[in-house]
Amino acid sequence: KQEVTQIPAALSVPEGENLVLNCSFTDSAIYNLQWFRQDPGKGLTSLLLIQSSQREQTSGRLNASLDKSSGRSTLYIAASQPGDSATYLCAVRWNDMRFGAGTRLTVKP
Amino acid sequence: NAGVTQTPKFRVLKTGQSMTLLCAQDMNHEYMYWYRQDPGMGLRLIHYSVGEGTTAKGEVPDGYNVSRLKKQNFLLGLESAAPSQTSVYFCASWEGGAGELFFGEGSRLTVL
Numbered sequence: 638k639q640e641v642t643q644i645p646a647a648l649s650v651p652e653g654e655n656l657v658l659n660c661s662f663t664d665s666a667i668y669n670l671q672w673f674r675q676d677p678g679k680g681l682t683s684l685l686l687i688q689s690s691q692r693e694q695t696s697g698r699l700n701a702s703l704d705k706s707s708g709r710s711t712l713y714i715a716a717s718q719p720g721d722s723a724t725y726l727c728a729v730r731w732n733d734m735r736f737g738a739g740t741r742l743t744v745k746p
Numbered sequence: 747n748a749g750v751t752q753t754p755k756f757r758v759l760k761t762g763q764s765m766t767l768l769c770a771q772d773m774n775h776e777y778m779y780w781y782r783q784d785p786g787m788g789l790r791l792i793h794y795s796v797g798e799g800t801t802a803k804g805e806v807p808d809g810y811n812v813s814r815l816k817k818q819n820f821l822l823g824l825e826s827a828a829p830s831q832t833s834v835y836f837c838a839s840w841e842g843g844a845g846e847l848f849f850g851e852g853s854r855l856t857v858l
Contacts, residue, residue: 680851688844738788
């Protein structure tokens with residue numbers, strides 16, 4: 638069964654800290670992997686999209702890596718800010734797209 | 747630059763009532779999806795469409811029907827609403843290939 642898991646479910650860090658969010662998936666035959674941000678009561682905003690042939694993608698303070706062989710992706714956030722507080726979702730595309738349950742991040746001032 | 751638009755954004759139904767959620771995208775995407783999001787369970791795929799006139803079942807299709815009569819629109823119907831269908835519903839579209847998945851803002855449905 639194709640499943641996506643995100644651990645931890647919640648994370649709280651002080652402002653300025655660098656942090657890593659984890660995503661694991663069960664079947665390495667993926668097309669791509671996408672990281673999203675979701676603010677309370679809002680829709681999902683795409684952060685980074687990594688194709689199966691890529692190892693990482695970067696956007697500003699965000700860096701996402703992909704290791705298909707181990708079924709893992711990480712989202713690295715540098716110099717975290719209170720505005721980064723949100724839920725971060727990992728989604729993996731096989732024939733359709735499956736989502737992890739998300740990691741709720743709180744960055745404390 | 748509307749992207750993916752969902753209507754309505756909020757709705758309260760009584761058990762047994764019917765309703766339709768509308769999703770419209772202006773990006774000429776072939777693929778469209780309906781997900782539901784429940785606390786602690788992430789997003790689960792209800793139904794999807796790979797092009798105009800096509801629909802297919804996802805993980806949790808029971809109690810829902812869909813139609814894709816026009817390429818830009820994907821409708822999600824509840825024929826007889828149940829409290830278990832209380833959720834936030836998200837529509838998404840995808841151009842295919844290496845493209846991103848784009849989401850609407852969500853529709854919050856409460857069934858009493």
